[in-house]
Amino acid sequence: MKLRFLNDTVKAKEIVQNAILRMTIDNVSQRKDRELLIKEHKRLENLFDENKYFINSINKQENLTLNIQLRISISNLQVDNVPVERFLLCRVISSFVKINALLTLVEDPEGNVERLALYNWTNVLKEDQSNCKSTDQLFLPIGTLLVIKNISYKVATYNITMIRSDSPDDVIVINHNNKLFNDIKWSSNQLNEKIKNVDEFRRCGNYYFASNNYIAAIDEYSNGIKLEPQNVTLLVNRAEAYLRSYQFHNALIDVEIALKYDPNHLKAAYRMGKALCGLKHYKEATNTLQSLYQRIKGNTSIEKTTEQLMKHAEMLTFENINGQYDYLRIIDEFCERAKIKKDSKGNINWMHEAGPRLDHADFLNNDIEIGLVEGKGRGWIAKCDIPEYTLLMVSKALKVVFKNESVTPYSCVKELVTCLTQQLLTEPYYCQEVYQLYDGLNININEKIEKINKNLVDVNIIGNVTKHNVFGLNYEEVNLDTPELTGAGLWILPSFFNHACIDENVHHFFLGDLVFFRSNRPISKGEELIINYRNVSYSYEERSRYLKYINIDCQCRMCKLERSESQKVKLRIAQLLNIFNTSIEPKLSKLRKVDPSLIKELEDIIAELHNLRKEHPDLGFNTIELRRFLAHTYHKNGKPNKALSILKETYDLYKTIHLTRTFIVIIDIISLSWELKLFNEAKKWFDVILKVFTEPIIGKFKDNDPEWRKKALRLTEKILPAMNSFAKILEKV
Numbered sequence: 001m002k003l004r005f006l007n008d009t010v011k012a013k014e015i016v017q018n019a020i021l022r023m024t025i026d027n028v029s030q031r032k033d034r035e036l037l038i039k040e041h042k043r044l045e046n047l048f049d050e051n052k053y054f055i056n057s058i059n060k061q062e063n064l065t066l067n068i069q070l071r072i073s074i075s076n077l078q079v080d081n082v083p084v085e086r087f088l089l090c091r092v093i094s095s096f097v098k099i100n101a102l103l104t105l106v107e108d109p110e111g112n113v114e115r116l117a118l119y120n121w122t123n124v125l126k127e128d129q130s131n132c133k134s135t136d137q138l139f140l141p142i143g144t145l146l147v148i149k150n151i152s153y154k155v156a157t158y159n160i161t162m163i164r165s166d167s168p169d170d171v172i173v174i175n176h177n178n179k180l181f182n183d184i185k186w187s188s189n190q191l192n193e194k195i196k197n198v199d200e201f202r203r204c205g206n207y208y209f210a211s212n213n214y215i216a217a218i219d220e221y222s223n224g225i226k227l228e229p230q231n232v233t234l235l236v237n238r239a240e241a242y243l244r245s246y247q248f249h250n251a252l253i254d255v256e257i258a259l260k261y262d263p264n265h266l267k268a269a270y271r272m273g274k275a276l277c278g279l280k281h282y283k284e285a286t287n288t289l290q291s292l293y294q295r296i297k298g299n300t301s302i303e304k305t306t307e308q309l310m311k312h313a314e315m316l317t318f319e320n321i322n323g324q325y326d327y328l329r330i331i332d333e334f335c336e337r338a339k340i341k342k343d344s345k346g347n348i349n350w351m352h353e354a355g356p357r358l359d360h361a362d363f364l365n366n367d368i369e370i371g372l373v374e375g376k377g378r379g380w381i382a383k384c385d386i387p388e389y390t391l392l393m394v395s396k397a398l399k400v401v402f403k404n405e406s407v408t409p410y411s412c413v414k415e416l417v418t419c420l421t422q423q424l425l426t427e428p429y430y431c432q433e434v435y436q437l438y439d440g441l442n443i444n445i446n447e448k449i450e451k452i453n454k455n456l457v458d459v460n461i462i463g464n465v466t467k468h469n470v471f472g473l474n475y476e477e478v479n480l481d482t483p484e485l486t487g488a489g490l491w492i493l494p495s496f497f498n499h500a501c502i503d504e505n506v507h508h509f510f511l512g513d514l515v516f517f518r519s520n521r522p523i524s525k526g527e528e529l530i531i532n533y534r535n536v537s538y539s540y541e542e543r544s545r546y547l548k549y550i551n552i553d554c555q556c557r558m559c560k561l562e563r564s565e566s567q568k569v570k571l572r573i574a575q576l577l578n579i580f581n582t583s584i585e586p587k588l589s590k591l592r593k594v595d596p597s598l599i600k601e602l603e604d605i606i607a608e609l610h611n612l613r614k615e616h617p618d619l620g621f622n623t624i625e626l627r628r629f630l631a632h633t634y635h636k637n638g639k640p641n642k643a644l645s646i647l648k649e650t651y652d653l654y655k656t657i658h659l660t661r662t663f664i665v666i667i668d669i670i671s672l673s674w675e676l677k678l679f680n681e682a683k684k685w686f687d688v689i690l691k692v693f694t695e696p697i698i699g700k701f702k703d704n705d706p707e708w709r710k711k712a713l714r715l716t717e718k719i720l721p722a723m724n725s726f727a728k729i730l731e732k733v
């Protein structure tokens with residue numbers, strides 16, 4: 001099955017395979033731990049593709065001749081290098097699992113162990129082929145000797161290496177009575193598998209934990225816990241390894257069990273607090289940590305860290321209940337965490353392990369609720385009148401992928417689907433949250449509930465949920481010009497905002513993996529809350545191509561108008577804009593003195609464009625640029641006051657559209673007022689733009705707040721320092 005993300009087509013099975021492999025150990029350079037790999041591989045068996053497959057062909061060359069000198073060992077394989085004429089002799093050591101490829105583990109005579117992926121071996125079994133060998137029969141059983149030619153050694157996903165063969169012709173099954181390899185000694189034959197006890201599992205777990213290999217650590221602790229389910233130390237250790245891998249629910253389960261056996265276990269209570277914070281159960285986290293803090297007061301070794309975590313949980317609870325955030329601090333945290341470094345190979349990595357993912361709470365304003373909206377499914381609705389710039393919602397992403405974290409820079413969405421699949425595989429707890437979102441699949445809700453009950457991870461649903469609900473990351477407000485910060489993410493409650501190209505009443509902005517939503521004008525009771533998925537700075541064609549792809553036939557004022565315009569009108573608009581772009585604009589930008597005849601030309605074009613949409617004067621914002629240039633032309637021809645009044649008129653006409661282009665008009669007004677020494681005017685308009693930039697972030701200033709400018713400038717200092725330099729100049733006049 002294939003999933004399509006605009007220009008990218010992705011195989012669902014490849015996603016599942018990558019997600020599953022990421023739950024296994026990454027160890028490109030280390031010699032792999034045979035026992036651990038086998039254990040991991042066993043886990044894959046639960047995720048075996050349920051289809052029946054038949055094997056195309058098995059290559060058994062009875063009279064095989066090979067130059068034994070050309071045999072290569074697993075330890076000599078190099079990633080992305082196909083050793084010419086060499087072959088690998090190996091032995092199957094686990095059963096095959098079919099996901100995307102056929103996956104198994106093999107060992108070489110030296111005892112090295114590696115994953116093997118065989119591609120193009122299978123076809124889905126059709127009824128009339130029931131006689132063929134199928135993968136659910138014992139297929140290439142453990143102990144089968146294989147010779148593999150044209151071996152490619154690949155990093156399948158992240159740091160997971162595997163031997164890969166794309167052609168069944170390159171794999172030869174060696175008959176056991178073939179004498180060719182009689183002299184080869186298999187070192188694993190001498191291996192005497194030692195059975196570990198609980199303490200050894202704990203020590204191995206601690207070893208892996210200390211080397212940040214949390215998956216391996218979890219595996220070791222789990223084996224110990226299987227032997228001794230009441231071992232509190234193992235449970236609490238595993239909980240920490242889960243916390244480090246962001247598996248908060250699994251961590252919570254472990255500490256709950258641990259506390260049942262040992263209610264006074266301090267570390268278990270501390271980790272419970274951490275897990276509850278991660279699960280967004282802020283109040284419970286605070287209660288847990290406050291009571292722990294009371295118990296350990298005076299115990300200097302842990303008092304400080306407990307106090308810190310308790311204060312953090314208290315802050316999260318406060319944010320969550322009151323919707324009050326310290327924006328300046330959060331922006332600082334964001335800037336700090338968004339710093340990058342390059343490794344020795346020039347790869348870009350975050351300075352902080354988690355990148356710009358911020359530890360702040362979600363918030364939901366009680367005055368909004370999800371309801372049904374005609375023709376759009378579910379949507380957010382105002383339960384009462386809501387003033388302008390009210391904080392409606394703050395949400396931390398279930399998952400975000402930044403550009404430098406995806407395998408190829410342009411496949412953030414594919415990477416997001418893989419990460420989500422991995423997350424749901426490790427924490428099925430989140431299935432319900434994800435499966436409730438719109439997926440465009442018309443899957444019967446009962447079917448979905450059944451999948452959720454069985455914790456069945458369905459990549460088709462995940463892929464389609466992502467397609468319809470993904471937010472592209474941009475940081476327009478926080479002016480950090482870092483391309484690494486673009487990306488894609490999935491947020492749960494924000495996914496219920498529907499779209500309109502124009503007249504959106506909700507503004508949103510991102511800080512790391514947090515997204516903030518505020519009303520951008522007063523909203524009446526019962527009104528739907530709307531955001532832009534694509535705004536009108538995109539052409540109608542561009543917008544509708546994307547909207548159609550996610551099942552939206554947009555009925556906003558702009559789309560309706562653009563659809564209703566005749567071909568003749570459309571052509572004329574395009575023609576006029578083209579005349580401006582090709583023959584007027586170049587003259588205006590280059591010359592210091594502008595030919596006055598251009599005034600007439602521009603005025604005629606603006607008048608005609610205006611006339612073509614005269615029933616909708618406020619939707620003619622394709623003239624903003626032309627009006628700015630008209631003002632510029634008047635100015636260059638000695639009529640600055642006329643220029644100023646054109647700019648102000650333009651701003652008034654389009655200020656509700658919230659386009660960057662309208663902000664630029666304000667900047668034009670300020671600089672022209674300044675030039676004309678109309679300093680009070682410049683100051684007045686500076687205040688307008690100061691509010692335009694800051695109120696969508698920190699909320700509306702009270703009309704009589706004497707401190708408002710100071711507060712606004714404190715914010716612009718962080719996000720747009722140029723504003724503050726200009727404010728200083730203005731202060732002096």
Ligand SMILES: C[S@@+](CC[C@H](N)C(=O)[O-])C[C@H]1O[C@@H](n2cnc3c(N)ncnc32)[C@H](O)[C@@H]1O
Pocket residue numbers: 375376377378379437438440468469495496497498499500550551552553554555
């Ligand atoms: C992110 S979801 C929004 C919530 C969704 N309505 C639901 O019921 O879960 C996006 C989907 O909502 C629907 N939608 C959003 N805006 C719409 C609009 N303006 N007109 C029609 N459908 C819309 C489309 O089906 C779209 O794929």
